[in-house]
Amino acid sequence: MDNEIFDIAIIGAGPAGLFAQFYAGLRELKTALIEATPRIGGQITALYPEKTILDVAGFLGISGRDLVNELKLQTDLVDSKTFLNSEVTNLKKIASHFEIEINHHASFLAKSVIIASGNGSFSPRKIDVPGSSEAEQSGMLTYLLPGLSEVADKDFAVVGGGNTAVDYAVELIDHDCHVSLIHRRDNFRAMESSVTKLKNSRRTNFLTPMKITGLSPKKEKLEIELQSVPDGAVKRVSVDRLIGGFGFTASSRTINQWEEFPEQFNQGFLTNEAQMTSIAGIFAIGDASIYPGKSDLIATAFGEAPTAINQAVNYFDPDRGGPQHSTSLNKKEVFKHDRIKSRYNS
Ligand SMILES: Cc1cc2nc3c(=O)[nH]c(=O)nc-3n(C[C@H](O)[C@H](O)[C@H](O)COP(=O)(O)OP(=O)(O)OC[C@H]3O[C@@H](n4cnc5c(N)ncnc54)[C@H](O)[C@@H]3O)c2cc1C
Missing domain, CATH: 3.50.50.60 (FAD/NAD(P)-binding domain)
Incomplete structure (x- = not known):
């Protein structure tokens, strides 16, 4: 991954990071999703895969496992890279880019960063x-x-x-x-x-x-x-x-050692109405983000993801414009799978 420059690096593959990855794909951004553990799904996968979640829009009730599977199917539609077993061990600014260090050695550059790290990396007791x-x-x-x-x-x-x-x-x-x-x-x-x-x-x-x-x-x-x-x-x-x-413990020990470290409150990164942290170009969503009135819910995270992605585009490419409604997009161009493209051929 050395020398690659991504438009957006998303840190954490919980529900917030997964939906951000899909939405970034709709906007045809070059995106890396980076997850410390071997599995996607964040708290849902680690803590309650078999429980039924009742408050996700559009579902009468869905098990944690099924929701993560649906999110995965959705992210598979778009072009993007996912790096598992990849803990972000440092984040620093180099000129106009951010350098993202993985597992203390490999690194790559991104024009903007979205922190979707929840309460940190998980491990079972x-x-x-x-x-x-x-x-x-x-x-x-x-x-x-x-x-x-x-x-x-x-x-x-x-x-x-x-x-x-x-x-x-x-x-x-x-x-x-x-x-x-x-x-x-x-x-x-x-x-x-x-x-x-x-x-x-x-x-x-x-x-x-x-x-x-x-x-x-x-x-x-x-x-x-x-x-x-x-x-x-x-x-x-x-x-x-x-x-x-x-049970499981989440630890933010590694994140706390990043060189580029946005302002925090109650262990969340303080974000403004654009989901931007105190450092321009670094955004936070899901449980990693905090602002007055914040609810730590999956539905909230799903709303914050498009805001952060669209504002990230405004940050590194202000002339690009957008976003469009997804109903106006050319599905055959946006979705990478032939199986999906053929659905839109008629
Ligand atoms: C038991 C339980 C039941 C719940 N029930 C509901 C419910 O019914 N409805 C609801 O809306 N919400 C529910 N929630 C809350 C919901 O699960 C969280 O709000 C949601 O998971 C937050 O998503 P996230 O993507 O922000 O963070 P997380 O799900 O915490 O995912 C963060 C991901 O980031 C990764 N990460 C962390 N640090 C790094 C790093 N340095 N490098 C790379 N990766 C990193 C972690 O490994 C993790 O996979 C429940 C929570 C619990 C614990």
């Missing part, structure tokens, strides 16, 4: 017991729900006492799995109705108050060693898969 690294490498310990279409009648264990663990367990019993829910207390800090649903299900086995003391991946199964919290008694169970449900 991990289980740290003897055998946990081996279990994770074997694929029998994960921190996200698997695709739920082919899991019926499998034996899962979920560990944790909050909403993440309880939501995972509910999704699994809803898909006809057996779930052992492991928690070091008898009480859960989660939605009461979900806990009641688990208690009323014959598919749930509560292993409380117990903590995991070791993991041993065997041929097909994962053996979990548990210790009773009150009396220290040891018990072993075997499951097809263990899911860690301790």
